[in-house]
Amino acid sequence: MAVAILIFIFFIINTLASNLVVPTRYTIDKTTPVYLDFAYYIDETKDRTLNDLISNPDLLTHQPLTNVQWSFQQQNYWLFIDLENKSLDAQDIVAHFDNPMVDHLSVYRLNKKDELIETYKLGDKVKSLTLFQYSVPHVRFSLESKSIERLAIKIDTTGISKTPVNLYRHKEFVDLVRSQTGIWGIFAGVLLMAALYNLVLYFGIKDRVYLVYIGYIISALCLMGIVMGFGFYLWPLEWQLYLHEKVIFSNYAMAFFTLSFCTMFLRYHKDKCWRYKLSKALLTLIFLLSITTLFIPEYIAAPIFFCVLSLLYIMCVILIYKKLRTGFRWAKFYVFSWVPLIVGAAIQPLELTGFLDYSFAIRHAFLVAILCEVILMAMALADRVRFQRERALYHATHTQQTKLLNSAKLKQAFMALQSQGRTTTLCLIKIRHFNSLNTIITPSQGYTLIKHVAKQVELELSHEREFANLDIDFNNSPRLADLGSGVFACISTRNQNQHTLEDALVKVINSLPKQYEIQGLNLQLTYNIGISSAGHSDDFEYWLKRGYLALKKAKTNNDLVVSTTNGSNILMDVTLAAKLQNAIKTDQLALYYQPQIGLNFSQVNGAEALLRWPDPAFNGVSIEELIILAEHTGIINELTLWVIEQACKDILKLTQQGYNDHPISVNLSAKNLSIKKLAEKVENILIKYQVPAHLLKFELTESALVESHEALISLVNELSDLGVRVVLDDFGTGYSSLSYLVNYRFTELKVDKSFVFDLTNNTAHKVIVQTAIDMAHNLGLSITIEGIETQAVHHLLKDMGADRAQGYLYAKPLPYDDYLHFLKSQYSLKMLNSTF
Structure with missing residues (x-):
């Protein structure tokens, strides 16, 4: 066509x-x-x-x-x-x-x-x-x-x-x-249309080179209008007669825009090298000489201009030659545009000075040359726009540092496969501990490592036909995308069982380099794989998040491969966080209570408040994931204050039911330390609901103590001064629990359930639990053991001297109304004695 x-x-x-x-x-x-x-x-x-x-x-x-x-x-x-x-x-x-x-x-x-x-x-x-x-x-x-x-x-x-x-x-x-007016009309029409078109491009692209190009067109139109005579039809008569007197000024203007366009088109104004400085100096000279032509006779100005014209040609040759050597492939039309200009510019003075015989063709040679040059320059600008578009597309679909395909190209491939109804299984391969490696190697070394591993992964994937090509060009068909931080992605399109795909991926990573040397340091490399299968209605972000979730689980569980299938737990995202925040504001959340049993008298003497989201639409969301989502999105403090206030409301209702000495425990995390004046807010809530401070407990995990040691000491002291009791939760799971007992004003320890699961058969755990009980009592602290599921463990803990126990043996977490019914009917002193 x-x-x-x-x-x-x-x-x-x-x-x-x-x-x-x-x-x-x-x-x-x-x-x-x-x-x-x-x-x-x-x-x-x-x-x-x-x-x-x-x-x-x-x-x-x-x-x-x-x-x-x-x-x-x-x-x-x-x-x-x-x-x-x-x-x-x-x-x-x-x-x-x-x-x-x-x-x-x-x-x-x-x-x-x-x-x-x-x-x-x-x-x-x-x-x-x-x-x-x-x-x-x-x-x-x-x-x-x-x-x-x-x-x-x-x-x-x-x-x-x-x-x-x-x-x-x-x-x-x-x-x-x-004939003459026909040529004039063609020349003026083409140049004016080119000027208007490029003015439109300037308004759209905002690249000053288009203004320079328009300046060149106007100066050429002005000069040719003077020399050929059609300028009388372009400007008012007085203007044209004045331009006749200052024709050399028009020659300088055209030379000025010629050099300006050459400099800007070849992007020397971005390099600021010596060539740019030399070009700038010559432009300054041309500008100054053009001003002088307004005050000196034409017969003096003309010979000077021809000398400057030779400098102009030399400068432009230097500029063009340098860019051609560096591979400016999109500048070919601009180079070609100089051919008619040089030929036409040589013909005009040769004809004017008598070296060439006059003829109609010779007379209009320079005009036709400029017309050809303007067309070729327009083609050069279009070619540059095309090149810039290709380069922008390349940068949009490739990582800048590694030159590998990025997530944009992965998304494009995913959408194309989805539109074809083909199977799309995301396979993520991660260099384990890559972020840690980045702390000891330079960024450039990290990018080199990524390219080294990616090359080997690409080679291995090329042997497996099930992995889709993410891009196709004349040189290769890459199947791998770089998602950053040492994570690579590919897409499996084969409809196969999960184990077959996992075996294929394990085969791939087994062939990857296990060592990589950087400046004499021999790095040991290991890898994880995350797999995410997409349904026909899944979007790219959902699909990708599931893959990252699988990678995270592989890292946490120290597994080689982890797969997530479509329809598993609801994915954590901003939409869910917004729904959670709305649930907080509209009281759609609830607290469930798990009783804590006093072992000495076998009676309920407290409960732990546990957050729940009763809405059936969110049954698939675990509370642990919900807390993480709240922490990551910054609504954890809002959630915590809601839990504290709701617990105080329920404490008030319990006291109104006659349970005047029934404390409720609420969990705090390290993120809650960012709540300004937390102790003061707690005090205000207690006053608001007229709740005695000793009926409210806060359970702090040891991880919170590690992250915010100094701030937490101050908070514990402030809460203790209020009369609120503070419990050290998950005792024994950290590495420095003993030092916390000295530095913090805890009133109670809570032993983690990991020591209780096989307590009756594990001698080591018996020693640990007994030691914790004795130590707590010697320090004047009470102790609660969680995770009780059998009567054997209950009796053993009672014999060990534990104060309280908590677990499914007594009750699962219950809504407030059910918990109140449990208190009234299920755990009277008589029934407890008969049971245990």
Whole structure:
């Protein structure tokens, strides 16, 4: 389709070109029996008159006008054309003077006896001419049959003096004007449309190079309008006449924008290297010289400009050559654009100075060259936009440091496979402890390690056809994406059982490097695998989160491979966190209570408050995951304050039911330390509900003590001063529990259930539990043992002297109403004695 369009465009151009005749081939001496003879005289003194030259014919040089030595010197040129009409018919003749920039052009018609017939005044200094006479200087007259006349032409100008003279019949002159205006229209139309289009691009892209390009177009349009004459139809007459006087300024403007475009297009303004500084210096010189042209004559400014033009070409060659060596493949059209510019720019001064013979084609060569250059520059800009788009797409789909595909490409592949209805199983491979490695190696070394492992993973995946290609190009078909932090991702598309996929992945990671040397350090590498199967309705984020959840479980459980299947626990996300926060605000949560049994008298003497979300839609969410979600999203403090207040409400209701000495335990985490003035808030809640402080307990895990040691000492002291009891929870699971008993004002210890599960058969655990009981009593602390599930363990703990016990043997966590019923009917002293 593109080739067909190109052929059609060339057909149109060819048709148009065939209709634009070359009129200089059809001058009057070639189409009619009119014979011409030429002579000229160069008046260096500028004081000769027509009568002087007529009375002294020996002063004239009888040669074709093409031999006139035109120059920028201040001198007058006298051209003489003798016309002899040998036909029997009168001839309508148009004399065309192809230099619309001439200041004064006087045309004298003389008869055979050199008597003056008529005088014509042309030139841009002459007032009251029509726009047509300004843009196409010409005179019309009729040459009678069998007659002889002479045209004496005086050219007096301070600028470009060369003025080709051609004589046409009226019909051929019309063809000349038609061809000339056709080319002018094409040139101006193309340049104006290019300027408007690039102005639109600038508003969209905000790249200043488009403004520079528009500046170049306008300067070229202005310069060609002056040189060719069509500028009279573009600007007000006064503007065009002023531009004629300052034509060298337009040349400098075009040179300025040429170098500016070259510098910015090739992005030297981003590099700030010595070439950029040199280009900037030359631009400054061009700007200053352009200002001087407003105050010095054209014949002085023109030679200076041609010298600067050579510097411009040299500078641009240096700039282009450097970028071509560094692989600026998108600059090819810009390089090609210089070919017509150099050729056209060389033709114009060569024609003006007489080194090239004048012709219609030569006269318009520079204009056509600029037209071609503007088109090629537009193609170069389009090619650069295409390259930048490809580069932006590459950066959007590849990691900047490792050049591997990223999650965006993984998502694109996932969506494509989902739309095809194919199986999509995410496989994540992680370098274990990669984040820890980053603390001892540099980022660049880390990226090198990732690329080293990724290369081997890619090689192994290429042997397994079940893994989908994430991208396809001419060089390779990568199947691996880099998700950062040493995590790689691939997609299995085979509909197979989970064990088969796991075996394939284990085979892959068994072939991965187990060691990697960095500056003499031999790193030991191990890997984890997380697998996530996606349903047809799953989105990418859900699918990916499930994979990371599997990786996390593999790390936590120290497993090689962990799989999560579709339909497992509800995934933790922002939506769930928002629902949790709304549940807090609307009291949709609930506290369940698990009783704590006093072993000495076998009666309930307290309970632990446990958070629950009764909504059936969230049955799949574990409370542990919910707490983690609250911590990660910053709503843990809001949740904790709700739990404390709800516990105080229930304590109040219990006291109203006659349970005046029934404490409730509430769990606190390290994250709760960020609650400002927590002790003060607790006090306010106690006062609000008129709850005695000793009926409220706070259970602190040892992990909280490790994370916030100093702040927690202060908090425990403040709570103790209020009369609130503080319990050390999960005692024995940490590494420094004994030091906490000295530094904190605890009133109770709570032994973790991990020591109770096989207490009757595990001698070591018996020793630990007995030691904890004795130590607590010796320190004046009470002790609670959790996780009791059998009567044997109950009796054993009672014999050991434990104060309280908690576990499923007595009751599971119960809603408040059920717990109240349990207190009233299930655990009377009599029933406890009969049971135990």
